[in-house]
Amino acid sequence: NAGVMQNPRHLVRRRGQEARLRCSPMKGHSHVYWYRQLPEEGLKFMVYLQKENIIDESGMPKERFSAEFPKEGPSILRIQQVVRGDSAAYFCASSPLTNTEAFFGQGTRLTVV
Amino acid sequence: DAKTTQPNSMESNEEEPVHLPCNHSTISGTDYIHWYRQLPSQGPEYVIHGLTSNVNNRMASLAIAEDRKSSTLILHRATLRDAAVYYCILRDVGGAQKLVFGQGTRLTINP
Numbered sequence: 508n509a510g511v512m513q514n515p516r517h518l519v520r521r522r523g524q525e526a527r528l529r530c531s532p533m534k535g536h537s538h539v540y541w542y543r544q545l546p547e548e549g550l551k552f553m554v555y556l557q558k559e560n561i562i563d564e565s566g567m568p569k570e571r572f573s574a575e576f577p578k579e580g581p582s583i584l585r586i587q588q589v590v591r592g593d594s595a596a597y598f599c600a601s602s603p604l605t606n607t608e609a610f611f612g613q614g615t616r617l618t619v620v
Numbered sequence: 621d622a623k624t625t626q627p628n629s630m631e632s633n634e635e636e637p638v639h640l641p642c643n644h645s646t647i648s649g650t651d652y653i654h655w656y657r658q659l660p661s662q663g664p665e666y667v668i669h670g671l672t673s674n675v676n677n678r679m680a681s682l683a684i685a686e687d688r689k690s691s692t693l694i695l696h697r698a699t700l701r702d703a704a705v706y707y708c709i710l711r712d713v714g715g716a717q718k719l720v721f722g723q724g725t726r727l728t729i730n731p
Binding site for chain 1 (some may be wrong): 654658662663664665666669717718719720721722723724
């Protein structure tokens with residue numbers, strides 16, 4: 508059973524471009540969480556999704572950021588019109604049930620130039 | 621989510637036990653105590669969790685105070701690979717499902 512897969516591992520975007528980060532949860536996991544970690548800072552919750560539903564998006568910036576977890580395929584975190592301040596590591600986690608251990612991917616490191 | 625308090629950093633020697641403390645004086649009856657760690661340049665990794673009783677697994681032990689206002693993560697024999705930031709997190713079984721990470725404890729292991 509492969510772990511949580513995130514791709515790409517590294518992504519470079521110019522200011523104003525769009526960034527799409529993908530997360531494939533572990534097999535059988537229907538709960539996905541996205542976190543952001545700015546350089547030398549802690550992990551900040553962004554959004555929690557179940558299949559086709561956003562359950563908690565209290566940590567998502569109000570503009571430019573969106574997330575989805577379709578019935579088929581990976582979860583996508585989309586950042587439109589990226590700015591330098593979006594440069595960070597973005598981690599995805601999945602779990603089979605609520606309040607069970609969460610398994611994290613290796614992250615996508617986004618650099619905006 | 622209830623708050624936890626951990627020391628910013630700790631240091632230990634290889635092959636010695638390490639005791640990482642966590643205070644959670646406002647814990648509620650339905651809060652589970654979770655521990656995760658993050659090795660350099662990697663995603664967080666689940667370590668252990670418990671509710672009231674002490675817990676053991678292949679990675680570590682979790683000792684929970686009788687009043688549940690504090691807990692201690694015990695690494696029985698530290699290795700260099702255990703150098704990481706350790707996070708103590710409270711997670712309400714019936715409430716919000718997200719993990720809220722604090723600043724954690726940065727553990728340094730000396731050879």
